[in-house]
Amino acid sequence: MTDVTKTFTLRRRTRGRLRRERTTLDAVDGVSFTVPRGEFLGYLGPNGAGKSTTIKMLTGILTPTSGRVRVAGLDPSRSRTALARRIGVVFGQRTTLWWDLPLKDSLTLVRRLYRVEETAYRARLAELTALLELEPFLATPVRQLSLGQRMRGDLAAALLHGPELLVLDEPTIGLDVVSKATVRGFLARLNAERGTTILLTTHDLGDIERLCRRVLIIDHGRTAFDGDLAALRRTAGADRQLVVELAAPGPPVELDGVPVTDVEGPRQTLRLPDGANAASVVAALAARYEIRDIALRETGIEEIIARLYRGDR
Numbered sequence: 254m255t256d257v258t259k260t261f262t263l264r265r266r267t268r269g270r271l272r273r274e275r276t277t278l279d280a281v282d283g284v285s286f287t288v289p290r291g292e293f294l295g296y297l298g299p300n301g302a303g304k305s306t307t308i309k310m311l312t313g314i315l316t317p318t319s320g321r322v323r324v325a326g327l328d329p330s331r332s333r334t335a336l337a338r339r340i341g342v343v344f345g346q347r348t349t350l351w352w353d354l355p356l357k358d359s360l361t362l363v364r365r366l367y368r369v370e371e372t373a374y375r376a377r378l379a380e381l382t383a384l385l386e387l388e389p390f391l392a393t394p395v396r397q398l399s400l401g402q403r404m405r406g407d408l409a410a411a412l413l414h415g416p417e418l419l420v421l422d423e424p425t426i427g428l429d430v431v432s433k434a435t436v437r438g439f440l441a442r443l444n445a446e447r448g449t450t451i452l453l454t455t456h457d458l459g460d461i462e463r464l465c466r467r468v469l470i471i472d473h474g475r476t477a478f479d480g481d482l483a484a485l486r487r488t489a490g491a492d493r494q495l496v497v498e499l500a501a502p503g504p505p506v507e508l509d510g511v512p513v514t515d516v517e518g519p520r521q522t523l524r525l526p527d528g529a530n531a532a533s534v535v536a537a538l539a540a541r542y543e544i545r546d547i548a549l550r551e552t553g554i555e556e557i558i559a560r561l562y563r564g565d566r
């Protein structure tokens with residue numbers, strides 16, 4: 254998408270006035286990005302940042318106010334049906350399956366909807382059933398499925414027609430650790446073995462760390478970051494810290510170029526400068542001080558992203 258904007262007009266009735274007041278909101282405000290074939294892109298941003306609006310424009314549900322969107326060479330809002338045959342979409346918060354039908358029947362209906370040819374359908378259903386472990390609940394009505402089972406069913410439904418792009422909006426929301434691992438493992442294989450391009454929005458940073466080669470962060474409708482995880486760590490000033498437990502409390506330890514950032518009784522925290530060798534710093538410390546214990550800490554991805562959301566780099 255190139256320089257894409259989506260402006261919503263909101264009408265509010267203000268007290269004491271007869272006419273409604275019109276205000277506008279730029280939910281997406283000049284966003285450009287290209288996703289090459291085979292990419293696994295994480296699309297992140299705080300609540301209300303504009304992620305869902307972007308996805309709705311990519312899938313043709315919403316028409317952009319300005320800018321250009323192309324998905325698989327098609328203009329999504331003009332060729333929504335043609336595009337639907339080329340992409341798969343899963344929204345974690347709702348299901349596309351038929352609530353009262355057994356999962357198997359839901360999948361048969363999806364097959365008819367997408368006019369998937371019988372032999373191709375059988376082969377894909379067998380493959381998806383094995384990979385997503387659907388067998389035990391294929392005969393269960395969707396309404397009776399657990400969230401994790403339903404999500405696996407939804408993934409199968411989105412992939413029955415063999416799309417080249419899969420768009421996922423919070424696919425692991427509410428899933429327990431085991432279900433999350435199953436879904437993540439499946440997505441990683443789909444991307445690596447099938448070459449399916451995946452665009453994933455999530456608030457679960459575990460999804461991002463385990464799956465995404467590239468991360469795009471949107472905030473207030475604008476791109477705040479686009480790059481890989483290593484670049485994200487550098488941008489957000491991620492650092493490494495040594496937490497040292499001395500034999501006794503004392504003044505901050507003195508080591509050239511390694512500042513002490515925190516002292517708590519015998520425990521002191523030192524910030525390792527960029528490119529410093531942790532082993533040499535530990536050796537230098539041990540030569541001068543009596544050390545009981547030592548631990549190396551890295552700024553976690555959660556903290557890095559929180560810093561970006563807060564706008565401090």
Ligand SMILES: Nc1ncnc2c1ncn2[C@@H]1O[C@H](COP(=O)(O)OP(=O)(O)OP(=O)(O)O)[C@@H](O)[C@H]1O
Nearest residue numbers: 261262278280298299300301302303304305306307
């Ligand atoms: N149909 C609409 N009409 C008016 N405003 C809307 C509409 N849809 C979204 N918005 C507003 O646009 C902004 C972006 O919303 P969007 O749903 O894209 O955010 P999001 O990044 O997906 O957030 P979340 O992580 O909470 O799902 C929000 O301020 C939201 O209130």
